[in-house]
Amino acid sequence: MFRIRFHGRGGEGIKTASRILGSSFFFEGFQVQDAPKYGAERRGAPVSAYVRADHKQIYERGEIHKPDLIIIADETLLHVTRNTVLEGIYENTVIFIISAMSNSELEEIINCGKTIIKIAPAVLPENYHRFLSSITASATARFTGIIQIDSLIRGVEEELKSAKNDLILENTAIAKKIFNDMTSYSGIVTETDGTPVITEPQLIDLPLHNSSIATPAIRTGSTSVKNQTGSWRTSRPVILQEKCSRCMLCNVYCPDSAITKNEEGFPVIDYNHCKGCLICREVCPSGAITQEDEKTSRSKTV
């Protein structure tokens, strides 16, 4: 059985990628499961999806904890949710990433001695983000060595059938190109045994706890501050104090309570939590908020 896990951010097309791959396997006569991790598909938030494919009935269910292939569509995830992305690496695992980092940098940060296949954004079209589903699904199809180009293209068309014709054509074109470019990696991802190993559960008797400690009770409010949603940003709002009239409209409209007021009455953005929606920039009547590319600003401040 192939066990394949995709990681990306909400809105990048990871779910679609898993569906394209799932359909492509299906057209090759496989039994398939493909599913996104349910409940967290927020735009910009870390998300994952998985595909299982086997020649016989699949008895495994749920998330994949021992993947044969991990696809990382967004390298920033390695900084934020590294443990989740790299969970369950074992002898057979191959890693595929779209990244501008050098091979040695990647090896250092991933640090697990596994084969890492990389596509640099520089070799992709400038607007490659629009085609991430087709790019990652196509590379993956090639890595299996089993999916033929026709099944892949059928998968892309099937998944995008409600999209406009031009968009479908652009997607199939890039899928074909990637499939070609990745020829040397054909068959690099291999199957492992799909027979379920069922061990008898070991039941242990536990004494009943006092219900005041056994029930999950919230005793402290506002704990969500521990979630650093600032990592979701692709663009960052920046306040220019010299233009700011201290009207605080940005504070009123920010959905995420991510703007505070300093002692002089100026707004201050909480970059640990700001998700980068840029509503503040849109509502500022003085044009005092500009937008910067997140990657550039981060490298300036680090």
Add this chain to the structure above:
Amino acid sequence: MSEGLIKNIKDLSVEHNLAPGTSMCAGCGALETVKLFCDILGKNTVFVNAAGCMTLLAIYPFTPFSGSWLYTAMASASAGAQGIRDALDILIKKGRLSASEDLKVIVLTGDGSAYGMGLSATSAAIDRDLDFYYLCYDNEGYGNTGHQDSAATPYGARTATSASGAGFTGRKKDLFSIWAAHKPAYLATIIAAEPLDLAHKVEKAMTIKGPKMFITLAPCPTGWHYEPHQTVSIGKLAVKTGIWPLKEFKDGTVTHTKVLKERVPVEEYLKLQGRFEHLFVPEKNPALINRIQTTVDQYWKDV
């Protein structure tokens, strides 16, 4: 207009009772309303949340609320609110909770719940004059499950279940009138893009005992297909086009809190959203746009 403390934008709190770090999408219009709501209602609250996007606000052990929170099935949030209200009343009566520690009970549900599955439990709660708040954030679809259409989806909008052709062919249910027919103590439509109107209404509701019902239009970048920064502009246009009338119901009468001398054509609102893109490309569809405009014009003619 307001008898409350909030007279202008400067009176709105710059410190917020709803903490950051939630897993809502960037630019979520529903979260924007919940934030304003919490600022005005204060910290002594318990939210009763039916399944939907906002359920992900509180994922144990993380919560943005300073008060408590209860998760219920989609159809039963108002019944949950009754249980909590009764429990609080009993505790106060027995002297186990002081009156100053009393909590405001707020039902928080999406439109899927409020306009559909949860309608019956809510109807019964209003019948019983339950002293609670209801905040329905209306993103006009089943957002959390991928934006399928709900009873609140407007005519013409594309959703995951009306993805082709002319979009959704049904019509948006008039929940305001359905709730008004129950004669709740207070009922209002609001929108985060008009924070003062919202604040005045919530302040007013706080002086009233009984069911206090709110429906907020909740622009949703993910389900409506627009860029997150447009949430407030789209919200303001919903009001300026007359698509989202701001009104309240009290003592048997409906009052519009914002009546426009001139309304912006609905086209301006529709064309910003991907869910209405088929009304404009590959070519403009004046018949469909007119149909939407006529419905809005008819509404305001009757006001």
